[in-house]
Amino acid sequence: MKNTIIAPSVLAADFANLQRDIEMINNSEADWFHIDIMDGVFVPNISFGMPVLEAITKHAKKTIDVHLMIVDPDRYIKTFADLGANILSVHYEACTHLHRTLQAIKAEGMKAGVVLNPHTSVTLLEDVINDIDLVCIMSVNPGFGGQSFIENTYSKIEKLKNLIIKKDASTIIEIDGGVTDKNAVQLVKAGADVLVAGSFVFKAQNPTETIAALKKLTTL
Numbered sequence: 001m002k003n004t005i006i007a008p009s010v011l012a013a014d015f016a017n018l019q020r021d022i023e024m025i026n027n028s029e030a031d032w033f034h035i036d037i038m039d040g041v042f043v044p045n046i047s048f049g050m051p052v053l054e055a056i057t058k059h060a061k062k063t064i065d066v067h068l069m070i071v072d073p074d075r076y077i078k079t080f081a082d083l084g085a086n087i088l089s090v091h092y093e094a095c096t097h098l099h100r101t102l103q104a105i106k107a108e109g110m111k112a113g114v115v116l117n118p119h120t121s122v123t124l125l126e127d128v129i130n131d132i133d134l135v136c137i138m139s140v141n142p143g144f145g146g147q148s149f150i151e152n153t154y155s156k157i158e159k160l161k162n163l164i165i166k167k168d169a170s171t172i173i174e175i176d177g178g179v180t181d182k183n184a185v186q187l188v189k190a191g192a193d194v195l196v197a198g199s200f201v202f203k204a205q206n207p208t209e210t211i212a213a214l215k216k217l218t219t220l
């Protein structure tokens, strides 16, 4: 049986009711908190920074999965470890010395993730895949919630899955952007292990039930 990890993206939460939305995730069937950090340079948007993350981790009772959309992420690895991140993912496109960055993340006791923009080929990870705990394939261009899903994602997942098997790596595959009940099953069948969902969860009438439905749908 495949138990897919569901990671609601806090970016889509109501920031004026953040504690309520965090408790909703705590009490739901969600597995992780997905936290999007944007610097206004790597992506054309600014989300939130350290004080807000600190407030989130104070209440969150599940794995903290941090997605850094920032340039030169090496500057903040220790800061995010101290703030309680369990998984720290950096963008392939933002790292000149990706191997070094991954070792630095692990040295701080976190799992190391690499995120690929829609145009970045999974084949570029061939020589570093055994050092990566999680690869996140962006299924939208990073920077905003609520965008539509890019269909080419399925073939990227399959290519990545083949690479992981070929290299005998234990890397897991996360999908981020435009995930709904319409594409979730096909994503899992293609090889996804973790589904991030922002607007699909938080714009729903009943977010708790929406998470439960997504979880049920993707337990194959």
Ligand code: DX5
Pocket (backbone or CB within 6 Å): 009, 011, 012, 034, 036, 067, 140, 141, 142, 143, 144, 145, 146, 147, 176, 177, 178, 179, 196, 197, 198, 199, 200
């Ligand atoms: C986009 C972020 C995503 C975003 C997903 O840059 O990385 O995590 O919050 O939001 P939805 O699910 O609405 O596409």
Ligand code: ZN
Pocket (backbone or CB within 6 Å): 009, 034, 035, 036, 067, 176, 196
């Ligand atoms: Zn994200």
